[in-house]
Amino acid sequence: MDKSMYSLMLMDDVVAQIDRLALRGGMSRSALVNRILADYVSMITPEKRIDSIFRRVEDLLSAEGELVPFFTPNRTTMSMKSSLEYKYRPTIRYEVQLYRDQGAAFGELTATFRTQSRALLDATERFFRFWKRLEDAYLPRSFPEIRPQYAMSDGKLIRSLSLRRDRDYTAEQLAAGISDYVRLFDAQLKGFINGRLTPAAIEEAYAAYIASDPAVL
Secondary structure, three states: OOOOOOOOOOOHHHHHHHHHHHHHHOOOHHHHHHHHHHHHOOOOOHHHHHHHHHHHHHHHHHOOOOOEEEOOOOOOEEEEEEEOOOOOOOEEEEEEEEOOOOOOOOEEEEEEEOOOOHHHHHHHHHHHHHHHHHHHHHHHHHOOOOOOOEEEEOOEEEEEEOEOOOOOOOHHHHHHHHHHHHHHHHHHHHHHHHOOOOHHHHHHHHHHHHHOOOOEO
């Protein structure tokens, strides 16, 4: 949805109340006025759709407890935390960003593993590279139009998130798809680092995910 600049004559007292509400909600004045008017005319804005998706992701993940979601309304990002079963319980942090204007990708996932252990960081990097090799091998076979973009650094992976181009998804379907992908990634990462999952077992889990006709790729 495109945006343009408009001039409105508003009462100073009304603007003061709008500014207070905008500050409380972490929004700009323009964003809040846009949201109020969209609500009035029953229009679903990209921001409202993102909020709806993230609220549903929060519900899905909170019910399970393995991943702890953190969602703040009126944001294009939400985060999740997961703990590794290790001596001092290092934390893996995930952040999902959804784009207001969607192109080939509709968002991105960032996984960050913070630890002082060089051995754990090396293991994490090995997993990230192994995961990319899996996706490079499996995605072109079933979804040749999907070309994820990756960026890797010490203990950090950023991966674009894409959708099938041959169908439309509801907010609930997108929330389920995001939750499924993050759950899969988190479980395989922790299993790899802990040594409970072999590369063959991880490949089998990823192949099963691809065969399940996923929404998020």
